Amino acid sequence: MLQSFRFLNVCAVALLIASCAINAPTFPAGEVCETPSFSVIDSFSGARRGTCTVLSDDHVRLDILPESSGKINDSPWYAFKLSSNSPMTAKISLRYHGGHHRYWPKVSNDGLRWTRLGSQHVVSSANGRRAEFDVDLTGEPVWVAAQELITxxxxxxxxxxxxxxxxxxxxxxxxxxxxxxxxxxxxxxxxxxxxxxxxxxxxxxxxxxxxxxxxxxxxxxxxxxxxxxxxxxxxxxxxxxxxxxxxxxxxxxxxxxxxxxxxxxxxxxxxxxxxxxxxxxxxxxxxxxxxxxxxxxxxxxxxxxxxxxxxxxxxxxxxxxxxxxxxxxxxxxxxxxxxxxxxxxxxxxxxxxxxxxxxxxxxxxxxxxxxxxxxxxxxxxxxxxxxxxxx
Ligand SMILES: [Zn+2]
Incomplete structure:
Protein backbone atom coordinates (compact mmCIF):
# COMPACT_ATOMS: atom_id res chain seq x y z
CA MET A 1 0.00 0.00 0.00
CA LEU A 2 2.83 2.34 0.75
CA GLN A 3 4.11 4.12 -2.27
CA SER A 4 6.70 6.75 -2.77
CA PHE A 5 5.29 10.09 -2.02
CA ARG A 6 5.94 13.53 -3.37
CA PHE A 7 4.28 16.74 -2.56
CA LEU A 8 4.27 18.39 -5.95
CA ASN A 9 2.05 21.29 -5.20
CA VAL A 10 2.62 24.92 -5.68
CA CYS A 11 2.61 25.63 -1.99
CA ALA A 12 5.39 23.17 -1.20
CA VAL A 13 7.55 24.95 -3.73
CA ALA A 14 6.43 28.30 -2.43
CA LEU A 15 7.47 27.23 1.07
CA LEU A 16 11.02 27.45 -0.16
CA ILE A 17 10.58 31.13 -0.54
CA ALA A 18 8.67 31.32 2.73
CA SER A 19 5.61 33.00 1.38
CA CYS A 20 2.89 30.40 1.03
CA ALA A 21 2.76 29.27 4.67
CA ILE A 22 2.28 32.83 5.78
CA ASN A 23 -0.50 33.55 3.32
CA ALA A 24 -2.21 30.18 3.22
CA PRO A 25 -5.69 30.58 4.66
CA THR A 26 -6.41 28.18 7.49
CA PHE A 27 -9.71 27.17 8.98
CA PRO A 28 -9.97 25.57 12.42
CA ALA A 29 -11.94 22.37 12.97
CA GLY A 30 -15.66 23.10 12.94
CA GLU A 31 -15.39 25.96 10.47
CA VAL A 32 -16.17 25.44 6.79
CA CYS A 33 -12.89 25.43 4.88
CA GLU A 34 -13.31 27.44 1.67
CA THR A 35 -11.04 27.38 -1.32
CA PRO A 36 -11.93 29.33 -4.48
CA SER A 37 -13.28 26.11 -6.03
CA PHE A 38 -14.50 23.80 -3.26
CA SER A 39 -15.18 23.57 0.47
CA VAL A 40 -14.45 21.04 3.20
CA ILE A 41 -17.15 20.62 5.82
CA ASP A 42 -16.96 18.84 9.17
CA SER A 43 -20.25 19.78 10.80
CA PHE A 44 -21.89 16.34 10.90
CA SER A 45 -22.02 13.32 13.14
CA GLY A 46 -18.78 11.35 12.98
CA ALA A 47 -16.78 14.10 11.27
CA ARG A 48 -13.09 14.73 11.98
CA ARG A 49 -11.15 17.07 9.76
CA GLY A 50 -8.85 19.14 11.95
CA THR A 51 -7.36 22.39 10.79
CA CYS A 52 -7.75 22.88 7.05
CA THR A 53 -5.05 24.80 5.18
CA VAL A 54 -5.77 25.98 1.65
CA LEU A 55 -2.67 25.24 -0.42
CA SER A 56 -4.13 26.18 -3.81
CA ASP A 57 -7.50 26.51 -5.54
CA ASP A 58 -7.94 22.76 -5.71
CA HIS A 59 -5.71 21.54 -2.86
CA VAL A 60 -6.10 21.50 0.93
CA ARG A 61 -4.11 20.01 3.77
CA LEU A 62 -5.96 18.58 6.75
CA ASP A 63 -4.21 18.08 10.09
CA ILE A 64 -5.71 14.94 11.58
CA LEU A 65 -5.44 14.85 15.36
CA PRO A 66 -6.85 12.48 17.95
CA GLU A 67 -9.44 13.46 20.53
CA SER A 68 -6.94 13.39 23.39
CA SER A 69 -3.36 14.45 23.85
CA GLY A 70 -0.85 11.81 24.88
CA LYS A 71 -0.45 8.29 23.61
CA ILE A 72 -3.45 6.90 21.79
CA ASN A 73 -4.14 3.85 19.67
CA ASP A 74 -2.91 4.25 16.11
CA SER A 75 -6.31 4.42 14.46
CA PRO A 76 -6.50 7.89 12.90
CA TRP A 77 -10.09 8.58 11.99
CA TYR A 78 -11.02 11.23 9.45
CA ALA A 79 -14.36 12.13 7.91
CA PHE A 80 -15.40 15.25 6.03
CA LYS A 81 -17.64 16.39 3.22
CA LEU A 82 -16.48 18.04 0.00
CA SER A 83 -18.65 20.41 -1.92
CA SER A 84 -18.15 22.30 -5.17
CA ASN A 85 -20.48 24.05 -7.57
CA SER A 86 -18.85 22.73 -10.69
CA PRO A 87 -17.02 19.57 -11.76
CA MET A 88 -13.42 19.44 -10.57
CA THR A 89 -10.85 17.23 -8.88
CA ALA A 90 -10.07 18.12 -5.28
CA LYS A 91 -6.65 17.23 -3.96
CA ILE A 92 -6.55 16.31 -0.27
CA SER A 93 -3.39 15.97 1.80
CA LEU A 94 -3.74 14.42 5.24
CA ARG A 95 -1.07 15.10 7.84
CA TYR A 96 -1.36 12.76 10.80
CA HIS A 97 -0.45 13.80 14.31
CA GLY A 98 -0.06 10.98 16.83
CA GLY A 99 -0.73 8.25 14.31
CA HIS A 100 -0.06 6.77 10.89
CA HIS A 101 -2.10 6.38 7.74
CA ARG A 102 -4.19 3.29 8.37
CA TYR A 103 -7.62 3.53 6.78
CA TRP A 104 -8.04 3.52 3.03
CA PRO A 105 -10.29 6.46 2.08
CA LYS A 106 -13.93 5.64 1.34
CA VAL A 107 -16.26 7.95 -0.57
CA SER A 108 -20.01 8.31 -0.73
CA ASN A 109 -22.48 10.52 -2.57
CA ASP A 110 -25.23 10.15 0.00
CA GLY A 111 -23.44 9.29 3.27
CA LEU A 112 -25.00 5.82 3.13
CA ARG A 113 -23.49 3.85 0.23
CA TRP A 114 -19.71 3.80 0.22
CA THR A 115 -16.95 2.73 -2.10
CA ARG A 116 -13.22 2.56 -1.61
CA LEU A 117 -11.41 5.34 -3.40
CA GLY A 118 -9.63 3.96 -6.47
CA SER A 119 -6.07 2.85 -5.77
CA GLN A 120 -4.72 5.12 -8.49
CA HIS A 121 -5.87 8.08 -6.43
CA VAL A 122 -4.11 7.38 -3.12
CA VAL A 123 -0.48 7.68 -2.08
CA SER A 124 1.00 7.67 1.39
CA SER A 125 4.42 8.58 2.68
CA ALA A 126 6.92 5.87 3.58
CA ASN A 127 6.72 6.79 7.26
CA GLY A 128 2.92 6.78 7.18
CA ARG A 129 2.64 10.30 8.52
CA ARG A 130 1.07 11.69 5.38
CA ALA A 131 -1.38 10.59 2.74
CA GLU A 132 -2.63 12.30 -0.35
CA PHE A 133 -5.52 11.57 -2.68
CA ASP A 134 -7.74 13.10 -5.35
CA VAL A 135 -11.51 13.14 -5.20
CA ASP A 136 -13.55 13.83 -8.32
CA LEU A 137 -16.41 16.23 -7.68
CA THR A 138 -19.31 16.62 -10.05
CA GLY A 139 -21.14 19.46 -8.35
CA GLU A 140 -22.77 17.19 -5.74
CA PRO A 141 -21.41 16.80 -2.21
CA VAL A 142 -19.09 13.86 -1.59
CA TRP A 143 -18.42 12.40 1.82
CA VAL A 144 -14.90 11.13 2.45
CA ALA A 145 -14.14 9.00 5.50
CA ALA A 146 -11.67 6.53 6.93
CA GLN A 147 -14.46 3.95 7.09
CA GLU A 148 -18.16 3.98 6.34
CA LEU A 149 -20.03 6.42 8.59
CA ILE A 150 -21.96 4.04 10.82
CA THR A 151 -23.27 6.60 13.26
ZN1 LIG B 1 -10.92 -2.28 19.32
Whole structure:
Protein backbone atom coordinates (compact mmCIF):
# COMPACT_ATOMS: atom_id res chain seq x y z
CA MET A 1 0.00 0.00 0.00
CA LEU A 2 2.83 2.34 0.75
CA GLN A 3 4.11 4.12 -2.27
CA SER A 4 6.70 6.75 -2.77
CA PHE A 5 5.29 10.09 -2.02
CA ARG A 6 5.94 13.53 -3.37
CA PHE A 7 4.28 16.74 -2.56
CA LEU A 8 4.27 18.39 -5.95
CA ASN A 9 2.05 21.29 -5.20
CA VAL A 10 2.62 24.92 -5.68
CA CYS A 11 2.61 25.63 -1.99
CA ALA A 12 5.39 23.17 -1.20
CA VAL A 13 7.55 24.95 -3.73
CA ALA A 14 6.43 28.30 -2.43
CA LEU A 15 7.47 27.23 1.07
CA LEU A 16 11.02 27.45 -0.16
CA ILE A 17 10.58 31.13 -0.54
CA ALA A 18 8.67 31.32 2.73
CA SER A 19 5.61 33.00 1.38
CA CYS A 20 2.89 30.40 1.03
CA ALA A 21 2.76 29.27 4.67
CA ILE A 22 2.28 32.83 5.78
CA ASN A 23 -0.50 33.55 3.32
CA ALA A 24 -2.21 30.18 3.22
CA PRO A 25 -5.69 30.58 4.66
CA THR A 26 -6.41 28.18 7.49
CA PHE A 27 -9.71 27.17 8.98
CA PRO A 28 -9.97 25.57 12.42
CA ALA A 29 -11.94 22.37 12.97
CA GLY A 30 -15.66 23.10 12.94
CA GLU A 31 -15.39 25.96 10.47
CA VAL A 32 -16.17 25.44 6.79
CA CYS A 33 -12.89 25.43 4.88
CA GLU A 34 -13.31 27.44 1.67
CA THR A 35 -11.04 27.38 -1.32
CA PRO A 36 -11.93 29.33 -4.48
CA SER A 37 -13.28 26.11 -6.03
CA PHE A 38 -14.50 23.80 -3.26
CA SER A 39 -15.18 23.57 0.47
CA VAL A 40 -14.45 21.04 3.20
CA ILE A 41 -17.15 20.62 5.82
CA ASP A 42 -16.96 18.84 9.17
CA SER A 43 -20.25 19.78 10.80
CA PHE A 44 -21.89 16.34 10.90
CA SER A 45 -22.02 13.32 13.14
CA GLY A 46 -18.78 11.35 12.98
CA ALA A 47 -16.78 14.10 11.27
CA ARG A 48 -13.09 14.73 11.98
CA ARG A 49 -11.15 17.07 9.76
CA GLY A 50 -8.85 19.14 11.95
CA THR A 51 -7.36 22.39 10.79
CA CYS A 52 -7.75 22.88 7.05
CA THR A 53 -5.05 24.80 5.18
CA VAL A 54 -5.77 25.98 1.65
CA LEU A 55 -2.67 25.24 -0.42
CA SER A 56 -4.13 26.18 -3.81
CA ASP A 57 -7.50 26.51 -5.54
CA ASP A 58 -7.94 22.76 -5.71
CA HIS A 59 -5.71 21.54 -2.86
CA VAL A 60 -6.10 21.50 0.93
CA ARG A 61 -4.11 20.01 3.77
CA LEU A 62 -5.96 18.58 6.75
CA ASP A 63 -4.21 18.08 10.09
CA ILE A 64 -5.71 14.94 11.58
CA LEU A 65 -5.44 14.85 15.36
CA PRO A 66 -6.85 12.48 17.95
CA GLU A 67 -9.44 13.46 20.53
CA SER A 68 -6.94 13.39 23.39
CA SER A 69 -3.36 14.45 23.85
CA GLY A 70 -0.85 11.81 24.88
CA LYS A 71 -0.45 8.29 23.61
CA ILE A 72 -3.45 6.90 21.79
CA ASN A 73 -4.14 3.85 19.67
CA ASP A 74 -2.91 4.25 16.11
CA SER A 75 -6.31 4.42 14.46
CA PRO A 76 -6.50 7.89 12.90
CA TRP A 77 -10.09 8.58 11.99
CA TYR A 78 -11.02 11.23 9.45
CA ALA A 79 -14.36 12.13 7.91
CA PHE A 80 -15.40 15.25 6.03
CA LYS A 81 -17.64 16.39 3.22
CA LEU A 82 -16.48 18.04 0.00
CA SER A 83 -18.65 20.41 -1.92
CA SER A 84 -18.15 22.30 -5.17
CA ASN A 85 -20.48 24.05 -7.57
CA SER A 86 -18.85 22.73 -10.69
CA PRO A 87 -17.02 19.57 -11.76
CA MET A 88 -13.42 19.44 -10.57
CA THR A 89 -10.85 17.23 -8.88
CA ALA A 90 -10.07 18.12 -5.28
CA LYS A 91 -6.65 17.23 -3.96
CA ILE A 92 -6.55 16.31 -0.27
CA SER A 93 -3.39 15.97 1.80
CA LEU A 94 -3.74 14.42 5.24
CA ARG A 95 -1.07 15.10 7.84
CA TYR A 96 -1.36 12.76 10.80
CA HIS A 97 -0.45 13.80 14.31
CA GLY A 98 -0.06 10.98 16.83
CA GLY A 99 -0.73 8.25 14.31
CA HIS A 100 -0.06 6.77 10.89
CA HIS A 101 -2.10 6.38 7.74
CA ARG A 102 -4.19 3.29 8.37
CA TYR A 103 -7.62 3.53 6.78
CA TRP A 104 -8.04 3.52 3.03
CA PRO A 105 -10.29 6.46 2.08
CA LYS A 106 -13.93 5.64 1.34
CA VAL A 107 -16.26 7.95 -0.57
CA SER A 108 -20.01 8.31 -0.73
CA ASN A 109 -22.48 10.52 -2.57
CA ASP A 110 -25.23 10.15 0.00
CA GLY A 111 -23.44 9.29 3.27
CA LEU A 112 -25.00 5.82 3.13
CA ARG A 113 -23.49 3.85 0.23
CA TRP A 114 -19.71 3.80 0.22
CA THR A 115 -16.95 2.73 -2.10
CA ARG A 116 -13.22 2.56 -1.61
CA LEU A 117 -11.41 5.34 -3.40
CA GLY A 118 -9.63 3.96 -6.47
CA SER A 119 -6.07 2.85 -5.77
CA GLN A 120 -4.72 5.12 -8.49
CA HIS A 121 -5.87 8.08 -6.43
CA VAL A 122 -4.11 7.38 -3.12
CA VAL A 123 -0.48 7.68 -2.08
CA SER A 124 1.00 7.67 1.39
CA SER A 125 4.42 8.58 2.68
CA ALA A 126 6.92 5.87 3.58
CA ASN A 127 6.72 6.79 7.26
CA GLY A 128 2.92 6.78 7.18
CA ARG A 129 2.64 10.30 8.52
CA ARG A 130 1.07 11.69 5.38
CA ALA A 131 -1.38 10.59 2.74
CA GLU A 132 -2.63 12.30 -0.35
CA PHE A 133 -5.52 11.57 -2.68
CA ASP A 134 -7.74 13.10 -5.35
CA VAL A 135 -11.51 13.14 -5.20
CA ASP A 136 -13.55 13.83 -8.32
CA LEU A 137 -16.41 16.23 -7.68
CA THR A 138 -19.31 16.62 -10.05
CA GLY A 139 -21.14 19.46 -8.35
CA GLU A 140 -22.77 17.19 -5.74
CA PRO A 141 -21.41 16.80 -2.21
CA VAL A 142 -19.09 13.86 -1.59
CA TRP A 143 -18.42 12.40 1.82
CA VAL A 144 -14.90 11.13 2.45
CA ALA A 145 -14.14 9.00 5.50
CA ALA A 146 -11.67 6.53 6.93
CA GLN A 147 -14.46 3.95 7.09
CA GLU A 148 -18.16 3.98 6.34
CA LEU A 149 -20.03 6.42 8.59
CA ILE A 150 -21.96 4.04 10.82
CA THR A 151 -23.27 6.60 13.26
CA UNK A 152 -26.03 6.34 15.88
CA UNK A 153 -28.54 7.35 13.20
CA UNK A 154 -27.57 4.31 11.14
CA UNK A 155 -27.84 2.14 14.26
CA UNK A 156 -31.35 3.50 14.88
CA UNK A 157 -32.40 2.31 11.44
CA UNK A 158 -30.80 -1.06 12.12
CA UNK A 159 -32.59 -1.32 15.47
CA UNK A 160 -35.92 -0.79 13.76
CA UNK A 161 -35.17 -3.40 11.10
CA UNK A 162 -33.82 -5.93 13.57
CA UNK A 163 -36.63 -5.40 16.07
CA UNK A 164 -39.07 -6.23 13.30
CA UNK A 165 -37.06 -9.26 12.19
CA UNK A 166 -36.77 -10.57 15.73
CA UNK A 167 -40.23 -9.47 16.79
CA UNK A 168 -38.82 -7.91 19.92
CA UNK A 169 -38.25 -4.32 20.91
CA UNK A 170 -34.85 -2.80 21.30
CA UNK A 171 -34.50 -1.41 24.80
CA UNK A 172 -32.46 1.33 26.40
CA UNK A 173 -29.92 0.08 28.87
CA UNK A 174 -28.91 3.53 30.05
CA UNK A 175 -27.15 6.67 28.96
CA UNK A 176 -23.72 7.51 27.62
CA UNK A 177 -21.56 10.28 29.08
CA UNK A 178 -23.34 12.79 26.81
CA UNK A 179 -26.74 11.38 27.74
CA UNK A 180 -27.33 9.40 24.54
CA UNK A 181 -29.21 6.13 24.84
CA UNK A 182 -27.24 2.89 24.84
CA UNK A 183 -29.46 0.20 23.40
CA UNK A 184 -29.76 -3.52 24.04
CA UNK A 185 -31.54 -6.45 22.47
CA UNK A 186 -32.54 -8.89 25.20
CA UNK A 187 -34.77 -11.74 24.15
CA UNK A 188 -35.52 -13.98 27.06
CA UNK A 189 -35.00 -12.68 30.57
CA UNK A 190 -36.44 -15.90 31.97
CA UNK A 191 -33.47 -17.93 30.74
CA UNK A 192 -30.49 -18.33 33.05
CA UNK A 193 -28.06 -19.10 30.23
CA UNK A 194 -26.70 -16.05 28.44
CA UNK A 195 -24.91 -15.22 25.20
CA UNK A 196 -23.42 -11.76 25.71
CA UNK A 197 -22.46 -9.59 22.70
CA UNK A 198 -20.87 -6.13 22.79
CA UNK A 199 -20.03 -3.83 19.89
CA UNK A 200 -18.27 -0.61 19.01
CA UNK A 201 -16.36 0.23 22.13
CA UNK A 202 -13.85 1.75 19.72
CA UNK A 203 -15.35 4.31 17.35
CA UNK A 204 -13.37 3.71 14.11
CA UNK A 205 -13.84 -0.06 14.22
CA UNK A 206 -16.56 -0.19 11.63
CA UNK A 207 -15.70 -3.53 10.03
CA UNK A 208 -16.41 -5.13 13.41
CA UNK A 209 -19.79 -3.41 13.41
CA UNK A 210 -20.69 -5.08 10.11
CA UNK A 211 -19.84 -8.45 11.66
CA UNK A 212 -21.86 -7.56 14.76
CA UNK A 213 -24.89 -6.73 12.62
CA UNK A 214 -24.80 -10.00 10.68
CA UNK A 215 -24.03 -12.08 13.77
CA UNK A 216 -26.89 -10.54 15.75
CA UNK A 217 -29.35 -10.76 12.85
CA UNK A 218 -28.52 -14.48 12.70
CA UNK A 219 -29.02 -15.26 16.38
CA UNK A 220 -32.18 -13.13 16.45
CA UNK A 221 -33.38 -14.49 13.09
CA UNK A 222 -36.17 -16.89 12.27
CA UNK A 223 -34.22 -20.02 11.34
CA UNK A 224 -35.12 -23.21 13.20
CA UNK A 225 -31.67 -23.17 14.76
CA UNK A 226 -32.07 -19.60 16.02
CA UNK A 227 -35.50 -20.32 17.42
CA UNK A 228 -34.27 -23.41 19.27
CA UNK A 229 -31.34 -21.39 20.51
CA UNK A 230 -33.52 -18.63 21.89
CA UNK A 231 -35.84 -21.16 23.53
CA UNK A 232 -32.92 -22.06 25.75
CA UNK A 233 -30.55 -19.08 25.77
CA UNK A 234 -30.94 -15.44 26.61
CA UNK A 235 -29.17 -13.11 24.17
CA UNK A 236 -27.95 -9.79 25.48
CA UNK A 237 -26.63 -7.76 22.55
CA UNK A 238 -25.32 -4.22 22.99
CA UNK A 239 -24.49 -2.93 19.49
CA UNK A 240 -23.02 0.49 20.28
CA UNK A 241 -21.38 1.03 23.65
CA UNK A 242 -19.62 4.25 22.67
CA UNK A 243 -22.08 6.48 20.76
CA UNK A 244 -20.39 9.68 21.92
CA UNK A 245 -17.05 8.58 20.54
CA UNK A 246 -18.63 7.68 17.20
CA UNK A 247 -20.37 11.04 16.93
CA UNK A 248 -17.17 12.87 17.87
CA UNK A 249 -15.15 11.04 15.22
CA UNK A 250 -12.85 9.79 17.98
CA UNK A 251 -9.90 7.56 17.30
CA UNK A 252 -10.37 5.49 20.41
CA UNK A 253 -12.02 6.94 23.49
CA UNK A 254 -15.38 7.87 24.90
CA UNK A 255 -16.34 11.46 25.65
CA UNK A 256 -14.58 11.19 29.01
CA UNK A 257 -11.27 10.53 27.25
CA UNK A 258 -11.18 6.91 28.35
CA UNK A 259 -10.61 3.78 26.27
CA UNK A 260 -13.67 1.82 27.32
CA UNK A 261 -11.97 -1.47 26.56
CA UNK A 262 -9.38 -0.68 29.21
CA UNK A 263 -12.01 0.13 31.80
CA UNK A 264 -13.68 -3.21 32.56
CA UNK A 265 -13.40 -3.97 36.24
CA UNK A 266 -12.51 -0.36 36.92
CA UNK A 267 -15.88 0.78 35.55
CA UNK A 268 -15.08 4.49 35.85
CA UNK A 269 -17.25 5.59 32.91
CA UNK A 270 -21.03 5.75 32.50
CA UNK A 271 -20.82 3.30 29.59
CA UNK A 272 -18.81 0.68 31.45
CA UNK A 273 -20.83 1.25 34.63
CA UNK A 274 -23.81 0.03 32.62
CA UNK A 275 -21.87 -3.15 31.96
CA UNK A 276 -21.05 -3.50 35.66
CA UNK A 277 -24.71 -3.14 36.62
CA UNK A 278 -25.77 -5.61 33.98
CA UNK A 279 -23.28 -8.21 35.19
CA UNK A 280 -24.32 -7.58 38.78
CA UNK A 281 -27.96 -8.14 37.90
CA UNK A 282 -27.14 -11.34 36.03
CA UNK A 283 -25.23 -12.60 39.06
CA UNK A 284 -28.06 -11.69 41.41
CA UNK A 285 -30.51 -13.58 39.22
CA UNK A 286 -28.16 -16.59 39.24
CA UNK A 287 -27.74 -16.31 35.48
CA UNK A 288 -24.69 -17.77 33.79
CA UNK A 289 -22.96 -16.16 30.83
CA UNK A 290 -22.00 -19.08 28.58
CA UNK A 291 -20.18 -17.09 25.94
CA UNK A 292 -18.95 -13.51 25.65
CA UNK A 293 -18.01 -11.83 22.36
CA UNK A 294 -16.72 -8.30 21.91
CA UNK A 295 -16.62 -7.05 18.29
CA UNK A 296 -13.67 -4.93 17.08
CA UNK A 297 -11.48 -4.23 14.06
CA UNK A 298 -7.77 -4.54 13.50
CA UNK A 299 -5.47 -5.07 10.54
CA UNK A 300 -6.44 -8.74 10.07
CA UNK A 301 -9.34 -11.06 10.78
CA UNK A 302 -8.47 -12.62 14.13
CA UNK A 303 -10.06 -13.88 17.31
CA UNK A 304 -8.25 -13.10 20.54
CA UNK A 305 -8.96 -15.40 23.44
CA UNK A 306 -7.38 -16.68 26.64
CA UNK A 307 -5.28 -19.83 26.50
CA UNK A 308 -6.88 -21.99 29.14
CA UNK A 309 -10.62 -21.65 29.18
CA UNK A 310 -11.79 -24.23 31.65
CA UNK A 311 -15.50 -24.47 31.15
CA UNK A 312 -16.10 -25.91 28.69
CA UNK A 313 -12.55 -26.75 27.54
CA UNK A 314 -11.31 -25.71 24.08
CA UNK A 315 -14.67 -24.20 23.35
CA UNK A 316 -13.51 -21.32 21.17
CA UNK A 317 -11.12 -23.40 19.10
CA UNK A 318 -13.82 -26.03 18.61
CA UNK A 319 -16.30 -23.38 17.54
CA UNK A 320 -13.97 -21.71 15.04
CA UNK A 321 -12.81 -24.98 13.51
CA UNK A 322 -16.43 -26.01 13.03
CA UNK A 323 -17.02 -22.78 11.14
CA UNK A 324 -13.82 -22.80 9.07
CA UNK A 325 -14.82 -25.30 6.34
CA UNK A 326 -17.98 -23.32 5.69
CA UNK A 327 -16.21 -19.98 5.24
CA UNK A 328 -14.50 -18.86 2.06
CA UNK A 329 -12.53 -15.71 1.34
CA UNK A 330 -12.22 -14.83 5.01
CA UNK A 331 -8.87 -16.06 6.33
CA UNK A 332 -8.76 -15.87 10.12
CA UNK A 333 -6.63 -16.92 13.05
CA UNK A 334 -7.29 -17.73 16.66
CA UNK A 335 -4.67 -16.11 18.86
CA UNK A 336 -4.73 -17.34 22.42
CA UNK A 337 -2.47 -15.74 24.95
CA UNK A 338 -2.28 -14.69 28.55
CA UNK A 339 -4.25 -11.64 29.58
CA UNK A 340 -2.10 -8.54 29.16
CA UNK A 341 -4.60 -6.27 30.86
CA UNK A 342 -7.41 -7.31 33.12
CA UNK A 343 -9.39 -4.25 32.09
CA UNK A 344 -10.01 -5.54 28.54
CA UNK A 345 -13.56 -6.85 28.34
CA UNK A 346 -12.77 -10.44 27.38
CA UNK A 347 -10.05 -10.74 30.02
CA UNK A 348 -12.27 -9.32 32.70
CA UNK A 349 -15.14 -11.67 31.83
CA UNK A 350 -12.80 -14.63 31.74
CA UNK A 351 -11.27 -13.75 35.08
CA UNK A 352 -14.65 -13.20 36.69
CA UNK A 353 -16.46 -16.23 35.32
CA UNK A 354 -13.92 -18.61 33.76
CA UNK A 355 -16.04 -18.87 30.63
CA UNK A 356 -15.17 -18.63 26.93
CA UNK A 357 -14.66 -14.99 26.02
CA UNK A 358 -13.18 -13.61 22.82
CA UNK A 359 -12.51 -10.43 20.93
CA UNK A 360 -13.95 -10.84 17.43
CA UNK A 361 -11.65 -8.72 15.26
CA UNK A 362 -12.43 -8.03 11.62
CA UNK A 363 -9.76 -6.66 9.30
CA UNK A 364 -10.03 -2.94 8.62
CA UNK A 365 -10.36 -3.46 4.88
CA UNK A 366 -11.99 -6.89 4.84
CA UNK A 367 -14.73 -6.99 2.22
CA UNK A 368 -17.92 -6.12 4.07
CA UNK A 369 -20.08 -8.67 2.27
CA UNK A 370 -17.58 -11.44 3.04
CA UNK A 371 -17.31 -10.30 6.69
CA UNK A 372 -21.09 -10.42 7.00
CA UNK A 373 -21.29 -13.87 5.42
CA UNK A 374 -18.56 -15.16 7.74
CA UNK A 375 -20.24 -13.67 10.80
CA UNK A 376 -23.45 -15.46 9.89
CA UNK A 377 -21.61 -18.80 9.79
CA UNK A 378 -19.81 -18.06 13.07
CA UNK A 379 -23.20 -17.31 14.65
CA UNK A 380 -24.77 -20.52 13.32
CA UNK A 381 -21.89 -22.68 14.49
CA UNK A 382 -21.83 -21.01 17.88
CA UNK A 383 -25.54 -21.58 18.38
CA UNK A 384 -25.17 -25.24 17.45
CA UNK A 385 -22.20 -25.74 19.74
CA UNK A 386 -23.87 -24.00 22.66
CA UNK A 387 -27.01 -26.09 22.16
CA UNK A 388 -24.82 -29.21 22.24
CA UNK A 389 -23.40 -28.30 25.65
CA UNK A 390 -24.88 -29.55 28.89
CA UNK A 391 -22.65 -27.30 30.99
ZN1 LIG B 1 -10.92 -2.28 19.32
Missing amino acids: PTIYEAWYRKTAKLADMPVMVLGDSTAGLPIHVFDNNAASKEVLFLVGRQHPPEVSGAFAFFAFTETVLGDSDLAQRFRDRFRIIAIPLLNPDGVIGGNWRNNLGGVDLNRDWGLFTQPETQLMAELLENLDKGDSKIRMFLDFHSTKENVFYALPDVTHPPDFIATWLEAARPRITGYPFELTQGPATSMAIAKNYIYERYGIPAATFEVGDETDRGIARAAAKVFAEELMQLMLDQEY
